[in-house]
Amino acid sequence: MDMTLAGEKRLLKLNELEELRYDAYENSKLYKERTKRWHDQHIRNKSFKVGDKVLLFNSRLRLFPGKLKSKWSGPFTISKTTPYGSFELEANGNKFMVNDHRLKLYHCNDQIGMIECMRLDPPDPKSLS
Structure with missing residues (x-):
C-alpha cells in the first residue's frame, strides 16, 4: 500500500471526524437554546402582597426524616414587602x-360545606315481581 495514499485517507477520516464533532456541538447548542426557551416560558411569576397567606419551604428541618413528611410549613401572613424579593412573615407574634423563592401562596378554603348523606337500600324482592 502506498504511504501517500494512506496519509490522504487518514486526513480525510480526520476531517470527517472533525465535521461530526462540529455537528454534534451545533446540535447540542440548539437543544440547550430550545430547552432554555421552553423553561423561561413556563416560569410562573410570584407576586405576593401584604396580608397574603403563604407557605414556607423548610429545607433544613431534618428532625423526622421521611418520605411522607411535608417540607412546607405554615401558613404565615405577609406583613411587609421589600423591592428586592424578600418578605417579612408573621406568625404568633414572631416576625422574620x-x-x-421559599414561598408559595396558601390557598385555604375557610367555608365548610354541608355534607348530605343518602341511604341506598337494596330493592325489596317482592316489589320487583
Missing part, C-alpha cells in the same frame, strides 16, 4: 424575613 425570607426570600420569595
